[in-house]
Structures are given as C-alpha cells and as structure tokens.
Amino acid sequence: MDLLTGAIGSRDDEGRSTFIVDVLVDAFSDLMAASPEGFRSKFRKMAAEPFAFYRGSACLFYADVARLDDPWVDDRTRRVWIQGDLHAENFGTYLDGDGVLVFDVNDFDEAYVAPWTWDLRRLVASVALLGWSKAFGDGDIDALNEAYLRSYLAAVRSFSGGSGEREFALTRQNTDGPIRAALQRSRERSRRALLDDLTEIEGEDRVFRAGPGVRRLDDAERAEVVAAYEAYLDTIPPARRWPDQAYAVHDVVGRSGFGIGSAGLPAYNILVEGPTEALDNDVVLSMKQAVRAAPSRVVDDPEVASWFHHHGHRTALSRRALQAHADRLLGWTALDGVGYVVAELSPYENDLDWDDLTEPRELRDVLAQLGRATARAHCVSDADAEQGLVAQQVEDAILRVVGDREDAFVADLVAFGRDYAQVVRDDHRRFVEAFRADRIPGVASTDGTMETWHG
16 A cells, blocks of 8 residues: 555554554543543444544544645645545535525534645545445445546636635535435424424523433533623624624523534533524524644644634634635634634534435435535635635635646545545554553543553
8 A cells, every 4th residue: 555655654553553542542632531431432433333433533544644745735735724524424504694505514623724635635535435335346436536526626626716616505506416405404494493302481481401411500600601602702703793682691501412523522502582582583502612623733834823712713713714604603712711612503404314325326426516515615715804824815726736637636536545445444443452452541441440551
C-alpha cells in the first residue's frame, strides 16, 4: 500500500495497535475522565463495524493524513474552511435562515481551517467503507467516488468568477430521488410535533417532559445556564434577531444521550417563547459543550488557532462560514470557562437513509449531488466577512492547483479511498482487540476498575 506508507509508516500490527490507542487517548483523555461510562458506550458503538469505528475516530484519520505528501495542496489551498468529518452520513436536510429546506453538509463539531483535500479524502474513504459493507465490487466503489470528485470539480468551476455559490443550494426544486425524498420527509415534519414530543402544557406555558436523558436542574445550576444563555443572545447577528420578548425562557433541563461523536458531553435544552405568543411557536434551543476539532490537532497555523475564543465559538463560526444561510438562532456562549454552541433543535433536520440504497446505480446520482454540496460549502466560506480567515477565492485557488490534471487528481483520491478503507478495516480489528483486552486507559472496565495501558 505504497500510497499510505508515509501516513501509517512501517509499523507492524502491534505497533499500529499502540499508535491507535495513543491517538485515541491523546484526543479523548479529558472527556473520558469526565465520563468514562459515556466513552465506554461510544467505544462499544465504534466496535460494531468498521464504518462506525471510522465515524468515531476522526482524530486517527488526521494523524495519518497529515503525514501524506499531498500534491494537491499549496500555500493557498492549505487554508480552506472544511467540514472536518465529511463521511457519507454527515449530509442531511435543514431549514435555513431564510425558511428554505436545504440538503447540505451538516455536523460542524470538527470544522476547521485546513487543507481542502482533507474533506474529500475523508469522504471517499467513507464511501469505500460503505460500499464494502454493501458488498459492492471495487470497480463500483471507484466509480461512485469518481462521480463524487468530478461533480465536485464541475461545481467549483461553475462558481469561479461569480458569487453563484451563495445562491446555489440543493432543494426540492432541483433534486430528485433519495435526496428529494429526504427533503420531502423534512417538509412533512412540524415544530408542533417536536414540541408535543419534548414538552407538555403546564398552567399557561409549555415545560419539558420528564423522560430518558432529561435532568432537572437545581436552582444554582439553572441560574448559571440562564446566565450563559443571556450571554449567547449577544452573539446573534443584529439582522437576524427577533424582538426581545421572543427569547424569554420558559424552562431549562440538562440533556444526555447523544451519538458516537458526542459521548459524555454536557448539554442543555432551553425552551423559549419564539417569534409569537402562540404555544405552537415555542422554540427549543440546544446548548451543547463543544470540543476541540480533530483537524486542529495536526494543523500548525497559530493565526487560525488564535482566531477563536473557544471551541463553541469555532463551531458556530464554522457553520456560518460553510452554510450560506445558517440557522438564525445559531450562536455560542461559555459556561464555567468552557465553550458551548447554541442552535435550534429543529424538527426539519433529517439524514439521508443509506440503508435503503442497496445498488451502485442508486448511489451514483446521490454521490454526484454530494460533490456539489461539498463544493458549495468550501467555496461559500470565502465570502463570509465575519470570519476573515479565508481571504482568497477558494474556487480559483482549487482550480489553479488542479489545473489540467483532473484525471490525475481523481485517480489519486479514488486510490486513496480504496486503500485507506482497507487500513480502517484492519484498524477496526486492532481497536476491538485492544478494547476487549482493556488496553485503553481512562475507560472503566465492566467491574468498575480502571486499567492502564503499558504499550
């Protein structure tokens, strides 16, 4: 596997296992100390199959990819706003700040300013893993990744010389097939249904229902959370603000029970008045602790690192940069000196259902659309005056570095996706063996003891 020699070195199986454990511990030790149970659950989910392991180990991917000698990255294209965890399942629908249902990249916990190809490499490896899990042949997997990459470059070309990336979006009007079906499912949802699921009417107002993952706060903690919420209000752009009464707080609860990427992270739900006094227009906000972005662990760029007040600030600015019309309630705050990202808990967010896509031909157009969505996210970020980190026109910088070598570029990244997927499958086995043997420190054993790794 010559392509990846520079990334994974010449470690034997045991050496690679030690490297995997060391990278995971370096990335997650603080969070594991805060919630060993949450991380044991996270690692159980990662152990289920290679794709789940890949989703939960972005830090390992970047520890590898940062060592690649990447011919498609130069001084200009090494500073592009990337989504940071661009696997196949991190695309979905949302209702943008202008009230339009859009299919786009989502989940900005790992977003950062970094080399542009890192998103593409992470995506093509995920497609190779997904295709392998569906028993697609290598030729079919390569063709899907080629469709994605060529669509990405075609969209980048279409944005060059104008501002079309801000107007472009995947909506019900210009999509069909599985993506349009996902948008239609979102359209059929309602805020009323979400409110009825999470809240109940008590007296004159709604309050949160009791239930799994819901935690009532004592007076002191509630006061701290409300103070952090009030500080968040100052981060909403003035042009996006509702009248002050819309932000009146009705109820606050602690929340737990997030997915693979958010194990053990403190979070709160805040119920506010919304744009009108009608009970059906109440709004649920999520205030979730943000964590360090995986790409930031390997990017040596002090200016980028110093730009952000904390990880919540970075997460919110990243989403505003990568989405042309982000949630009008998106913002950030801090609690006990730790950054949190705040956004609406929206009923209109809906992921693409990959389980029902069982043939390569069903995925080909989907991958082409994902290529367009990725290009739009990369290229629109240079127009966000609020962040200022990406000054050049991203589309022109990308086209300049690729030049007339599109075929070579596509062949390079397709081969990377195929080869790195094999690395991940091998790493998944190594991870499972290390986890079963209690070789990962900071995660409680089944009997409640703590094991120490002597690798």
